[in-house]
Amino acid sequence: MKxxxxxxxxxxxxxxxxxxxxxxVENAVIESGIKEGIILVNAMHITASVFINDDESGLHNDxxxxxxxxxxxxxxxxxxxxGFEDNADAHLKRQIMGREVTVAITNGKLxxxxxxxxxxxxxxxxxxxxxxxxxxxx
Numbered sequence: 001m002k003x004x005x006x007x008x009x010x011x012x013x014x015x016x017x018x019x020x021x022x023x024x025v026e027n028a029v030i031e032s033g034i035k036e037g038i039i040l041v042n043a044m045h046i047t048a049s050v051f052i053n054d055d056e057s058g059l060h061n062d063x064x065x066x067x068x069x070x071x072x073x074x075x076x077x078x079x080x081x082x083g084f085e086d087n088a089d090a091h092l093k094r095q096i097m098g099r100e101v102t103v104a105i106t107n108g109k110l111x112x113x114x115x116x117x118x119x120x121x122x123x124x125x126x127x128x129x130x131x132x133x134x135x136x137x138x
Contacts, residue, residue, distance in 0.1 A: 004032035004135040007044075012125035015073075015090075018060045019120045021050075021131065025103075026110060028133045035108040037137015042100030044132050047090035047124035049097035055117045063121075067093045090124035097121050105137055 006028045008021060025041055041050050053059065071092035072078075079088030101118060104111040110118075120131050 001037075001136060001138055002032070002034055004028065004034060004133075006031070006133045008120070008131045008133065009128060010048075010120060010122060010125075010131070011128045012122045015123070015125050016064065016093075017122040017125055018063065019122070020055050020117050021120050022055075022110075022117045025118050025133060029105055029108065029110065029135065032135045034105060034135050034137040037105045037135060039103050039105055039110070040100060040132070040134045041103075041118055042132050043094070043120065044130040047087055047094055047122075048129055048131070049094045049099060049121040049123070050101050050131055051098050051119055051121060052101050052103075052116050053119065054115045055119075063097075067096065067123075070096060085124075087124040093123040094121075105135065 008024055010019065025039065029039065043050050071089045073089045076082045076086040081088035081091065122129070
């Protein structure tokens with residue numbers, strides 16, 4: 001069995017963003033040389049997420065509206081966590097959207113269903129953050 005590790009680096013110009021990282025993940029599968037196995041992709045920060053869904057701008061706007069209703073950014077004083085950083089909402093948004101995804105690799109490709117894509121979700125951007133890609137297989 002082989003393993004492969006790669007980090008993706010992000011520095012979004014906005015506080016929140018959704019980035020389709022599927023091409024980066026597919027390239028990592030090719031670089032790994034692994035034809036059959038499992039890939040894990042996870043956010044390495046507690047105010048970001050990795051998730052699978054459709055790459056459709058209306059849906060991404062719906063995520064934003066829905067998450068703002070569940071964990072509004074402001075007023076900052078509604079959260080006990082806020083103090084040094086006003087990012088409590090980002091921690092909650094990450095909890096909702098999830099830390100990681102796992103995808104099967106079959107015949108050297110991500111074994112997706114229709115329309116599935118992998119996204120990095122940023123909820124407290126404007127600084128350097130990372131996501132981990134870990135592939136295990138043969």
